[in-house]
Amino acid sequence: MFLSAYERLIIKRYLLPVKGEGFIFIAAIFSFFAILLGVWALVIVMSVMNGFRAELFDKIVGLNGHAVVQGYDGRLDDWRDVLREAKATPGVTEATPLIEQPLLANAQGRVGAVLVRGMTEADIHSNATLGGKVLAGNLRDVTAGSGRIAVGSQLAQTLGLSVGSPVSIINPAGRSTPFGTVPREIGYTVGAVFEIGVFEFDKAYVVMPMADAQSLMLSGDSVGMIEVTTTDPDQVRDILQPLAQKVAGRAVITTWEQMNASLFEALAVERVAMFVILSIIILVAAFNIVSSLIMLVRTRTRDIAILRTIGAERRSILKIFLTIGTTIGVLGTIAGLILAAIFLYFRQSVVRGVEFLTGQNLWDPSIRFLTELPSKPDPFEIFLICAIAIVFSFLAALYPALKAANTDPVQVLRYE
Structure with missing residues (x-):
């Protein structure tokens, strides 16, 4: 849609306030801010929800892999053969x-x-999820036979632990004696305190070398499971299908989707619902554009x-009013994107500021799993949000523009 010089001049004159017509300009400003708020809210909510899912996925998969091979009775006695088959x-x-x-x-x-x-000691020392945020101590001090373990940050806070603190681990399924089963209790020293970033993990996890865990649990040379990481987590079932056939009857393979199905399905449903609900804000803004243009x-x-005379x-009149309505939508969309980018960049500071003003804990890790507000903007979703805002603005301007284009100059100027 190309505009001539006089069309651009008229559009500029109609967009700017004129003496005696300030009310119309205020209505246009309200339309602008409505589009701005709609785009701002949609970008922020979708980015936070994407970040929430991505952070949860990274933390959970980083600690548990894309799948686990587990024995039917919770034990894998021939784990070395299974491990060799998995790697192959x-x-x-x-x-x-x-x-x-x-x-x-x-x-x-x-x-x-x-x-x-x-x-394994190698996995403890090299695991990116565990080593990503070690609050105290050093994971390399956690070695077999040293008596040192690593604990989650929330667990350390609950039990009052720090590096060097003694802690006893109790296994209720201890040894059988003539007087009954005696729980097995072994003392350890805290060698490191880590923070994974998922509250459920940080409040419970105790990490120790494999040999020490086998001794504590009286499991001999067996292990509980084999963690498997693949090239593509979304195709993990197809990738591990040959392995599932080889271990059939001895073990079962559980993927990350199965282990966390309810959580990720709930996030997906909530994500779609929030997108639809918040899109209504932009629709309301489009009605504001209709009213202001009328x-x-x-x-x-x-x-x-x-x-016209x-x-x-x-066609020129139609282009003028369509451009005015679309311009309001485009300017509101751009302003909404800028405001959303600023908010997402300073999101943690904003959360802390609101908590300070209200005295309420807005981001309780025990409820929201993660310790910080995440964010992961999706370029495709942002493009879709912008497209929706601009299309709604264009459609909102269509009816007033058609009414203006169909104005009959004879009827209007008859008594002039």
Whole structure:
């Protein structure tokens, strides 16, 4: 849609406030801010929800892999053969044995439920999720036979632990004696405190070398599962299908989708629902554009009639009012994107500021899983949001523009 010089001049004059017509300008400003708020809200909400899903996926998969191969009775006695078969499977990038068992911890009279995780020393020292944020100590101090373990930050806070603190791990399934089963209790020293960033993990995880975990759980040389990482987490079932056939009858393969199905499905449904609901804000803004343009057309009817009389085509009048409505939408969209980018950049500071003003904890990790407000803008979604805002603005301007273009100069100027 190309505009001539006089069309651009008229558009500029109609967009700017004129003496005696400030109300119309205010209505246009309201339309601008409505589009701005709609785009701002949509970009922020969708970016935060994308970030929430991405952070959860990175943390969960970074700690548990894309799938686990687990024995039917919770034990893999022939785990070395399974490990060799897993590593030989095309598409598998990494496979490592694990032991994971819920137990009890006792420190200075405080008792809490923990999830003991036995890992190879190499995996403890190189795991990016564990090593991403070590708050105290050093993971390299956690070695087999050293008696040192690593604990999550929330667990350390609950039990009052720090580096060097003694802690006892209690295994209720201890040894059988003539007097019954005696729980097995072994003392350890905290060698490192880590923060994964997922509250459920940080409040329960105790990481120790594989040999120490086997001794604590009296599991001999067996392990609980084998963690598998693949080249493509979305195709993990197809990649591990050959391995599933090889271990059939001995073990079962559980993918990350199956382990966290309810959580990620709920996020997907909420994401779609929020997009639809917040799009209504932009729709309301489009109705504001309709009302402001209708008022503009009504007040400019004489001007339009004069333009038609001196030779302006209906097409020109249509372009003028379509451009005015679309311009409001484009300017509001650009301003909304800028405001959303600023908000997302300073999102954590904004959250802390609101918490300070209200005295309320807006981001409780025990409820929201993650310790910080995440964000991951999706370029395609942002483009879609902008397209929706601009298309709604164009459609909103269409009816007033058609009414203006169909103005009959004879009827308007009859009594002039």
